[in-house]
Amino acid sequence: MVLGLAVLDIVLPLLVLGWLVVRVLRIGSRSACLPPGPPTVPVLGNAHMFPQELPHLKLTEWAHEYGDIYSLKLGPSTMVVVSNPRITNDLMIQRSATTSGRQSMQLVNDITGGLTLPVMPYGRLFRDFRRAMRDMLSREACVQHLPIQIAESKQLMYDLMKAPHHIRHHAQRYSASVVLAVAFGLRAPRYSNSLVSEFFETYRAFENILVPGSAPPIDHFPILNHIPERFAVWKRRSREIREGQRRLWFKLADICQQRLDEHRPSGCFLESVLKKKDRYELDHEQIAYLGGNLMEGGSDTTSVFMETFISLMVQYPEVQKRAQEEIDAVVGNSRSPIYADFESLPYLQAVIKEVHRFHPTAPVTIPHVATADERVGDYTIPKDSLILVNMWAIYRDEESFDHPETFDPDRFLKSEFGTKEGADDTGRRHDIVFGCGRRICPGMELALNSLKINTMNLLWAFDMHPPIDPNTGERAPFRPTDVTHGLLLTQEIYQCDIQPRSRAHADIIKADYAAARDVFVSFEKELSEDERRFVAEW
Template sequence: MLFTDILALGILCVITLVVALGRTRRRVYPLPLPPGPRPLPILGNALQLDTKRPWLTYTAWGKTYGKIIHSRILGIDLIIINSETIARELLDKRSANYSTRPVIRTNELAGLAFNTVLLPYGETLRQHRKIFHQVLKAEVSVSYHEMYSRHANELVINLLGATSDWQKHTQAYTASLIMAVTYGHLTDGYEGSFLTRAHELLDIAKHIVSPERAAMFTAFPFLEKLPFWCFGGALSLMGRSRELAQQLLNEPFDEVKGQIANGTASHSLVADFLSQAHDDADEDTMKAVALMGYIAGIETTTSTLQIFLLAMVLYPDIQARARAEIDQVVRHDKMPCLDDRASLPYLDAILREVLRWHPVVPLGVAHATSNDDVYGEHFIPKGAIVIVNQWALSRDEDMFPDASRFDPSRHLTVDGKLKDSFANHVAFGHGRRICPGRWFAENSLWTAASATLAVLRIDHAKDSNGDRIEVKPEFCTGTAIHPEPFHCSFESVNTAREGHLRAMMNSK
């Protein structure tokens, strides 16, 4: 590198350092900020974080500083909420001030600016949510009941023959459902390629789009000029992310176009859009909505389904009680369906406990304040990043005694009725940014869980010596988590239902 280049880089670093120092200077606030750990100059609390599992750090801080905490990373204000009451008070009741998102530069650098989840509050977001609402609202989601059942029945048969590769069947279940709604039926070879690349994109994105990871690009903008490879880890893959995003935005959309031209397109969100005139959305918007519906759904729903199966292995008594409830309500040779749901409260309680026991998105999706605010005796500045620590909420011993234990009865009244609504669970977010696909996710999870329990016993697998393989709950890291692969077995406990499913599969 030439001396002049080194000098220029040095000057740029000094300027950036001065800017960062300026960002760390405290504004004079009319009230104190929420309590929190003492920050270092410039770095703030960055060195105190568990960078792989920041929710654990925030939960530990909560025990020292309380239910609402202030932290600073590279001059950026973070407000961490460790209480469901406070989360609903601010994000639900004051949603006008808490509905936008912080600027996550890694999201944009990775070619994911179309990401509905991180769009700022405004017209583009309203367009996205309007389209999602048309195909995923409660009454429409229920109308897909035959599709849920068909795919859930296929899942059961596939699990029955599965060994260590059972995870791929849960991915295929979720992916095929969302594919059917968004793009319809694409060619079999292409669907496999699409799913593989979508998971690759997700694996990159969930490690780079957190506020903590993105903070250094906000504090030091010159870093954007450096080649991605120099950052190492997932950040070095932002170029690959751009490439994948463009492929996934355009290729399935263009295939549906081709199907419409030759008359082979099935009913779907994209096919309906292309077949009708639209004044309120263009092709780029529809491409973004379709892809986001797909990749957001497969990650969260698949992970939740895998956590459900993990819980069933670890808690066989709970599994047996749920199966007994199904057998009492549903005829022995008939599969449960959504019409039976109101009569199966314990199964619903299990799914609520799955969401609580290991939240799939432990820190939710960050909000940002549009204006200054006051909560109690504390000041919350405009532009602060607001994080709801779902892990802390799930481990609140006042609400959930012995919180690490899986116990569906927490969600039932003494007379066996459900206490709360699944679709309003904190796992789906808050206020105007609540997940528009929550009813679709809820129905697809319920159908898969009920079908699996109606036919199969989920148990520990055995090794070549016939000894039980122990299962220890371990989870990947990132903005979204899922169980690390574990061994389990699937045994039919209802030959009448199994035969019914196989007959239906053979008649396809």
């Protein structure tokens, strides 16, 4: 009896230890119900092989190997990658009621207090934020924003003519100033020492810490949260970013509140929300972050598209020339384009669609989370799985597109989605570049108007070429592989030779900018003295 108890005392702990070892080793393994994917290793799964830079390229390589839907194991978590428009439409749009969740990203929540819409869980606060944004950003409401967008585009042309070597800052000033005007009744007449530069400094810090590899994967390995701040650089950076965000968001909200208190409203969006905060069920902090969400969502993506557009016009001069000829035939050279001209420019419309296809601003979407089990063919996507749509793979599919690695706007003149004859277009949508289902970008209409206005203006006004090498006198080759490695895919275009197409064009650019001053005045009441001097001198 005693011997039996002694054996049990030895065997039972060994059995428990063995069970624990098996359980631990099974972490990261792929269950049979999941779509196929790369081989896993115990505990990590595929986390050790997830790409840290330009992830869309490796994800597309895996799509070629494992199919239009495959899975990755990130520790105990599951990520399903979709690279097919039909599956995307079925899963992310038709079944958006159960595929619109977001992963709880602790790093983001630590910085924003859970008040960032793109990663906010689907629920009451998410719906309140979206409802408020719809009032400002619906197609009908965006018609009212056209005057400031058009006026800001006139300054963009003027800025490029006067300082052609600062393309990125000019594009960022344009996009951020439009949002400042619409959301806060303000504008930024320059990039440096302004709300625009303050915003982009804060936003870049936020974006950089979210890039894979910048911080440990604390969502997948929560034990890392217990590391003290003095040993955790990411915790210190998170605190600094949070302080910078709150300083800027509350400053902008307080300006709007002060106008209301002094009975001098500008009629901007945030004033409307402040007056109706009970209807929207939002407190002052949430309203401040609502404005911050508008800045983040509306500033960066638009400026990145414009930089990419310019870079592609530089790389493909024959496309630039043909688009200019079409615009000249409609607009002429005695005036600049007006918004209504866009409908008469089918080739330019095709160019914009091809830019989205060839170089999508967000080549992979922010992952959604399944809030219930879902089936796709023979596979099960378990509840709480991450679902990532690989836009890059969808737009570079050789079975759907002739020569997908070639920039060719003509493909969109031949078929609605640019696909080749006989291709299966089931599920294809033009607005997929703005997101999926209930997570589609609420500022899509405002962004589309900016793209229409500025692509017309840039092509009408400027010739865009590679720079001249001072040593050889020849045009330097443009390097299309020079891209940034942040959350958005940005083409580097610092060395672009951009010049007015003629003296007549330059004169019209100057006259248009002077006329735009009438629109700007109502948005410049809170300019600093230094900014007022800049406006007078510029």
